[in-house]
Amino acid sequence: MSKIELPKDTAEAAAKSLSKYLKDELDLDVKGFDAVFLVDFITERLGPHYYNQGLYDAQAILAKKADEIGEAILGAEKPVKP
DSSP: OOOOOOOOHHHHHHHHHHHHHHHHHHOOOOHHHHHHHHHHHHHHHHHHHHHHHHHHHHHHHHHHHHHHHHHHHHTOOOOOOO
């Protein structure tokens, strides 16, 4: 599996958001490269958990839709005359 990487602008926006959160909620001043490195760490360590959960959720939706399609196909059966 390939490494989870955020586009540069997304990572920078996440870093700014994280920086603001840390300042507002914890009174921690984490900015610039430190914030970007923290986002990189979070992405590397936590990202796979969220990614995998997204896959499980997509798989569940697909299975449900496949069941619905199967039922629709069975519903299209024509009666067989003896």
